[in-house]
Structure formats: structure tokens, C-alpha cells
Amino acid sequence: MNYRHAYHAGNFADVVKHVVLSRLIDYLKQKDKAFRVIDTHAGIGRYDLSSVEAQKTGEWQGGIGRLIDAQIDKSAAALLAPYLEAVRSLNPDGGVKKYPGSPLIARHLLRKQDRLSAIELHDQDASRLKTLFAGDFQTRVIELDGWLALGAHLPPKEKRGLVLIDPPFEEAGEFDRLVDGMQKAHKRWPGGIYALWYPIKDRKAIIAFRKALKQSGVPKLLDIEFEIRPASREPSLDGSGMVVVNPPFTLERELRIVLPVLHRLLAVEKPAHWSLEWLAGEQP
Ligand SMILES: C[S@@+](CC[C@H](N)C(=O)[O-])C[C@H]1O[C@@H](n2cnc3c(N)ncnc32)[C@H](O)[C@@H]1O
Numbered sequence: 231m232n233y234r235h236a237y238h239a240g241n242f243a244d245v246v247k248h249v250v251l252s253r254l255i256d257y258l259k260q261k262d263k264a265f266r267v268i269d270t271h272a273g274i275g276r277y278d279l280s281s282v283e284a285q286k287t288g289e290w291q292g293g294i295g296r297l298i299d300a301q302i303d304k305s306a307a308a309l310l311a312p313y314l315e316a317v318r319s320l321n322p323d324g325g326v327k328k329y330p331g332s333p334l335i336a337r338h339l340l341r342k343q344d345r346l347s348a349i350e351l352h353d354q355d356a357s358r359l360k361t362l363f364a365g366d367f368q369t370r371v372i373e374l375d376g377w378l379a380l381g382a383h384l385p386p387k388e389k390r391g392l393v394l395i396d397p398p399f400e401e402a403g404e405f406d407r408l409v410d411g412m413q414k415a416h417k418r419w420p421g422g423i424y425a426l427w428y429p430i431k432d433r434k435a436i437i438a439f440r441k442a443l444k445q446s447g448v449p450k451l452l453d454i455e456f457e458i459r460p461a462s463r464e465p466s467l468d469g470s471g472m473v474v475v476n477p478p479f480t481l482e483r484e485l486r487i488v489l490p491v492l493h494r495l496l497a498v499e500k501p502a503h504w505s506l507e508w509l510a511g512e513q514p
Pocket residue numbers: 231233235244247269270271272273274275330331332333349350351352355374375376377396397398
């Protein structure tokens with residue numbers, strides 16, 4: 231496991247992923263009943279953007295750095311507010327020096343009745359995450375293979391909630407594992423919401439991934455694609471995607487407001503597209 235998220239924290243792909251995460255949690259909060267967020271590949275939870283790793287790539291400057299002080303129209307600003315509040319809560323003096331990872335964003339958005347399970351396999355990362363959430367009875371940090379958690383930890387006792395699956399894509403076969411893992415999880419907990427992150431880098435792999443998802447038999451699948459530039463000649467992160475299983479009925483409408491705003495701010499080269507497509511279920 232060589233992947234270190236500290237090099238990439240706060241980049242465009244994190245922004246899109248965390249905005250979707252925050253919209254899903256915001257929806258779950260519409261009912262009083264408790265829910266659980268399960269983050270199967272949680273990372274370290276909080277990132278210092280002045281660290282050697284973050285400075286080396288500077289990726290956050292093309293992500294949260296472009297968004298944090300941007301002028302945004304009212305309707306998009308209201309939808310982005312939960313996410314941006316989570317970022318601002320780490321940066322009380324303004325700007326963005328620290329960036330919250332997915333478990334910290336989720337935790338920021340929970341109410342007192344809700345719970346978070348943050349799973350991380352890398353021993354040092356898991357131990358940093360445990361320190362970050364020490365004493366927090368609403369959060370359980372587990373050092374475990376996240377793919378195993380999709381079996382053993384589902385369904386959660388709350389029977390409402392969301393599973394974020396955000397693997398590092400450093401090994402071959404990660405797209406296949408994503409499809410298998412999601413299918414296994416969906417069998418155990420068909421009513422859960424699942425958000426599956428994937429890189430837009432290897433276009434052939436994405437075509438096969440989408441085909442496998444369509445054939446998976448999972449009935450409601452919304453695919454979000456967000457490119458920041460046209461396909462590069464050499465493999466490079468040209469965009470990122472998320473497939474949401476059982477998306478709330480509000481999600482598509484919300485993303486049609488938010489994604490064009492993010493795209494205007496974050497895309498670096500034209501033509502670059504963003505799209506929302508139902509791979510299964512609800513059609514526009
Ligand atoms: C893309 S990063 C996660 C970023 C985080 N979800 C966020 O949005 O802030 C992927 C993480 O998965 C961890 N990881 C790699 N293989 C894993 C596995 N099999 N189970 C759980 N975590 C794993 C890596 O150590 C890394 O911290």
C-alpha cells in the first residue's frame with residue numbers, strides 16, 4: 231500500500247466527492263431517525279496543506295483553493311454550504327490551510343443520534359485516525375480491509391445510511407473489486423445508499439466498469455462524471471466519477487445546480503464535460 235492521500239487532499243476530485251457525500255448526508259438528515267455512515271477507505275481524516283506532500287503536488291490549489299472564496303450564486307451556495315462549513319470549521323482564520331477528509335466531513339455533518347464507522351487498512355493512517363477521533367463516542371475507527379467490511383459490517387443496526395467506497399486505485403483489478411464489493415454489499419443491505427468513487431484515467435476500464443454495473447442487477451444507479459480536461463495522451467487523472475446506488479430523489483436535481491458551478495471553477499482545459507447518467511433505474 232503505497233498510496234498516500236496527503237498528496238491529493240483537497241484536489242478537484244476530493245471536492246466533487248466530498249460535495250456529493252455532503253449532499254447525501256444532508257438528505258439523510260431530513261428524517262429524525264438515526265443513520266450510519268460507513269467509510270470503507272477513510273484515510274487520515276485531516277490534512278495539512280502546508281505539508282511536504284501537499285506542497286509537492288499543489289493539487290489542492292486546483293481544487294478547494296479555487297472554491298473556498300469564489301463568488302457563487304445563491305442556489306448553488308446553499309447546496310454547497312454543508313461541505314464548505316466543514317472545510318471552514320478547520321480554518322477559523324479564513325483561507326484553507328487544513329483540509330478535512332471524508333470521515334471528518336461526515337462527522338461534522340452528523341447529529342447526536344447518528345454514527346460513523348471509519349475503516350482504514352494502513353496501520354499508520356488508522357492510528358492517526360484513531361487519535362483524531364479519540365474520545366468521540368459517535369465514531370468508531372476500525373483498522374481493517376475495507377472490502378471485508380462490505381460483508382461483515384452490513385447492514386448497520388440503524389438500517390439507514392450510506393457507505394462510501396473510495397479505494398486508492400493503485401492495484402490492477404480495482405474496478406472489478408468495486409463492482410463485486412458493491413454487489414455483495416447490496417445483497418446484504420439492499421436499502422443502503424452507496425457512493426463508489428473512481429478515477430477517469432483509463433477510458434477502456436471505465437467502459438467495462440459501466441457495462442458491469444449495468445449487468446449487475448442493482449436497480450438504481452446514478453453515474454456522475456466530472457472531467458477537468460480532455461483525455462490526455464499519457465495516463466493522467468483527467469477527471470473523476472462517482473456511482474451512487476439508491477440515490478435520494480433530490481440528488482440529480484441538486485447536482486444539476488452544483489456541478490456546472492464546480493465545473494466552471496475547476497475545469498482547466500476545454501473541451502471537458504460533466505454528466506449525470508442513470509445506468510439503471512430512474513430516467514429523466
Ligand atoms: C483515496 S484514499 C481515501 C480518502 C478518503 N476517503 C477521503 O475522501 O478523504 C484511500 C485510502 O484507502 C486506504 N486503503 C488502501 N487499501 C485499503 C483497504 N483494502 N481497506 C481499507 N483501506 C485501504 C489507503 O491507505 C488510503 O488511506
